[in-house]
Amino acid sequence: MFEDIKARQDKLTKLINRHCKEAGVLQTTIPSLFLIRSNMVDEPAYRVFNPSFCFVTQGLKEIFLAEERLEYGPSNYLITSMNLPVIGQVIKASPEVPYLSLKLDLSQNEILEVLKDANLYSDSKNNDSRAMLVGQIELTILDAVLRLVQLLDSPQDIPYLAPIHKKEIIYRLLQGQYGATLAQIAMEGSNTYRIRKGIDQIIQHYDQPLRVEELADVANMSISSFHRHFKEFTAMSPLQFQKQLRLQEARSLLLMESADATEVAFRVGYESASQFSREYSRMFGLPPKTDIKRMKETYEQVEGNIDQNLIVTSNLN
Structure with a gap:
């Protein structure tokens, strides 16, 4: 199994290295797929991470969610289920062995579509967990990712096959270690779904005074419940x-x-x-x-x- 995973990682590394030749972030011709390259240890980057799947094929990266540190490399993947302000830094990279990774944005509608089409169901509606998690990469996920990225070599196939391969990636993620967490993004009534509505409200009006009562109302929760679940998901208070x-x-x-x-x-x-x-x-x-x-x-x-x-x-x- 390890040899199979390593072989696919090597293929992805070659693909990213060939298509993303310069340091930075490349928005590919495949919708919502980005390739990232860094030839050196970067300055810490402060940004808002959107719901997405990230996989590193070479190098190492750390992310701080509030005071919590997450580290991930070629044997891991990072999954984010909400918009989150984080601090990220490439901590292992060089011109000879650059940091290489990919990021695939995920939407609530795409996840919901796969749940319905595949007749998948999660009964963990209120199983709170962090909105950013690091998991162990699985061969089935890696195979699906490789098929998607390989489309960069046959651009004429992208319009038809890219949506199919992306659905396969989501399907595999839903069956993986954090499938229940990912599924809750699209499950109306789940705590994840409700807190996301509160987060969207903060992001849209970040420059306005924060009123927790209004956020709790948007999330259809009591103030105490909103506070508790918000911190569970994001590792920080609304303020x-x-x-x-x-x-x-x-x-x-x-x-x-x-x-x-x-x-x-x-x-x-x-x-x-x-x-x-x-x-x-x-x-x-x-x-x-x-x-x-x-x-x-x-x-x-x-x-x-x-x-x-x-x-x-x-x-x-």
Whole structure:
């Protein structure tokens, strides 16, 4: 079994290496499939991870969800069932042996369609678990992934076969270690489904005052129940979640627009510039002005310009 998995990993490594020649993130011609390459250990990246399946074929990566650390490499896969603000960093890569991975975005409707078509049913509607998990890769999942990525060599087949192979990947994931967790994304009435609605509300209005009563109402839960389940899924409170979104967006605005820190603080929802500066420093290690100056100098030295794949990215729009 190990030899079979290794053989397929090697094939995927060659495919990614051939199609993603430059460091960064490549949006492929297959809808929702991205290839990632890094030739060096990166700066920590602060971003919002959307529901997706990720698999590393070479190298090593770590992700922090609040205070929890997840590490995954070629023997693992990462599955995310909600939009989550995280800190990610490639921790093993070199020009000779680059970090190579793929990311496949998953939607609630796609999962629901597979559940219905395959007549699958999960009775774990209220089985709370983290919304980001690392699992052991299985041969059936890897075979399905390989079939999808191989379509990059026959683009004429992508429109017809890519949806079929993606359904197969979802089907295999639903039957895998975290199948019940993934299924709950699409199961109306499950705690996952309800908390996702609350998360969507925070993301859409991240710059507005947070009212837990409204979030609980959107999720159709009591306030205490919403708080408890929210922290179980995300490893943080709603207020901590919103704070990470605000600070990530602020860093992006400061870097891309060269805007004034006080102006940005108000734009992302802070009422106090001094509070913004304190919380920014606590999250990123330096005050806003110093942090942005350091980032720009670092990327200009490494790449000659700012590498968009190493800086903060945002899914708030």
